Amino acid sequence: MAFRALVVEKDDxxxxxxxxxxxxxxxxxxxxxxxxxxxSTVNYKDGxxxxxxxxxxxxxxxVPGIDFAGVVEASDDPRYKAGDKVVLTGWxxxxxxxxGYAEKARLKADWLVPLPDGLSTRAAMAVGTAGFTAMLALMALEDHGLKPGAGEVLVTGAAGGVGSVATAILAQLGHEVAAVTxxxxxxDYLKGLGAARIVPRADLAETVKxxxxAETWAGCVDAVGGAMLARVLGQMKYGASVAAVGLAGGAGLPATVIPFLLRGVNLLGIDSVMQPHDNRLRAWERIARDLPMDKLEAMIAPATLEDLPRLGAxxxxxxxxxxxxxxxx
Ligand code: NDP
Incomplete structure (x- = not known):
């Protein structure tokens, strides 16, 4: 049967x-x-x-598209049957x-996650890899002791995908969010998602001097990396953690080890691609529970297959x- 797809070809x-x-x-x-x-959706990697x-x-x-949500059409695996709603990220x-930039995809059953009750396929892709990763980051911060009331939690690259979802979930859970943009x-968009204050990117752009x-942040979800992450490490409160998610500002880390040694700061690596299945289930359940759907709706820009080359750039x-x-x- 024929189906439509966004196909990338390479010329001579x-x-x-x-x-x-x-x-x-x-x-x-x-x-x-x-x-x-x-x-499906558009993540930095899709670009x-x-x-x-x-x-x-x-x-x-x-056929690109690092994530998608849809309905099982045929399955040789006992865990899935026709009609099941599923979501795929990573692997x-x-x-x-x-x-996922196609009307059909065929893959290993091991890579799929059943969509939690209450989450539509559209909402799942409004979340997408970016939002799923934001939840993994929050779970890592919580596992290292972050609790509402501990102080301001910094989100870098806040108006992007990871940052927007991180801001909305943290605020929903009662954290005071400082959004770097x-x-x-x-x-207005970021305050609508729940940010308590905006930190201009320029305030954190300079390299570590x-x-x-000053001990400022009780936690951080960092989508930017580079010089900004290095600066943030030196501003964390005693024993606080940074979840390192992305490299939108660079892959280097021009930092010193002093924040680790003198303030017990933790740098937590977040990978969504090879994440074990159990943790994926846990993250999607948490997303269905903790991400307010009206805030998610405010983040959505609709698109079609035809829009993808432009959006990728x-x-x-x-x-x-x-x-x-x-x-x-
Ligand atoms: P987006 O492009 O949607 O968001 C990135 C944001 O970072 C931008 O919107 C911008 O926010 C900020 N930014 C961009 N360039 C710079 C710069 N030079 N200096 C400082 N800030 C900058 O991407 P995503 O949110 O989808 O992804 C964010 C990062 O996370 C990417 O690097 C991506 O590869 C990574 N990622 C990692 C995953 C993992 O498994 N570890 C999974 C998903 C994503 P603003 O305009 O508000 O400043």
């Missing part, structure tokens, strides 16, 4: 081009579950896979394997606000 000069094409089901890769995809960058895609033609789907025009500054330039939800049908 090594340039990549994305276009919406009609494919046949026989072209799908092997796998034990076939899913009728309803929604890389839609263009030439990143070296993430191994072979062309390629290098959309990079090494064909992904380089886009002052997003102040003093290894320790935009997210790499930090121009996408909140969460894009792609209706692939």
């Amino acid at each position: 000069e090594g340039k990549t081009h994305g276009s919406v094409q009609t494919l046949d089901e026989a072209q799908l890769p092997p796998g034990d579950v076939t899913v009728a995809v309803e929604y 890389l896979c839609l263009g030439p960058g990143g070296g993430l895609v191994r072979s062309y033609p390629h 290098r789907v959309g990079e090494v394997h064909w992904g 380089g886009r002052p025009e997003q102040e 003093r290894p320790l500054e 935009a997210i790499l330039k930090g121009e996408v606000r909140g969460r894009v939800v792609v209706d692939v049908r």
Whole structure:
């Protein structure tokens, strides 16, 4: 049966081009579950896979889309049957394997998570990998002792996908959120998600001059990395933790070890791609419970398969606000 997909091809000069094409089901890769995809989204990594960058895609033609939600169409695995609603993030789907920018996807049952009750396929992709990762970051901070009332929790890259969801969930749980943004025009949006105050990106942009500054933050969800993460480490309260999620501002870490040694600061690495299944279930259950749906709705920009090449370029330039939800049908 024919279905539509956003296919990225590479020409003889090594340039990549994305276009919406009609494919046949026989072209799908092997796998034990076939899913009728309803929604996907645009993450930073999708921006890389839609263009030439990143070296993430191994072979062309390629169908990107690192996450999707949809309905099982056929399954050879006893855990899933036709009609089940599922969500997929990670496992290098959309990079090494064909992904969610298509009306159909075929993959390993092990990679899927049943959609929790109360979460639609559209809401699941409004959350997407970015929001799922924001929840993993929050769970890691909680596991290291963060509680509401402990003080301000910093969210960097706040108007982006990870940052928007982190801001909304933290605020919903009673944390006081300080949102770092380089886009002052997003102040109303961020306050609407629950941020108590806005920290201009420029305030944290300079590289570390003093290894320790005033103890300010009770926790941090960091989507930016680089010089900003290094600065933030020196501003954490005694024993507080930073969940390192992203590198929108750079992969380097021009820091000193002093905050670890003198303030017992913890730097927690967050990976969503190879996350064990049990923790995935726990995170999706928490998302269904703790993320207010009206705030999620405020983050959504709708899109179609045709919009993806443009949106892929935009997210790499930090121009996408909140969460894009792609209706692939
Ligand atoms: P977005 O592009 O939606 O958000 C990133 C935000 O970072 C931007 O909106 C902007 O926020 C800020 N930003 C961008 N460039 C800079 C810069 N040069 N200096 C400081 N801030 C900057 O991406 P996502 O939220 O989807 O992803 C964020 C990061 O997390 C990415 O690096 C991504 O690769 C990573 N990630 C990691 C995962 C994991 O498993 N560890 C999973 C998902 C994402 P503002 O305009 O508000 O300043």
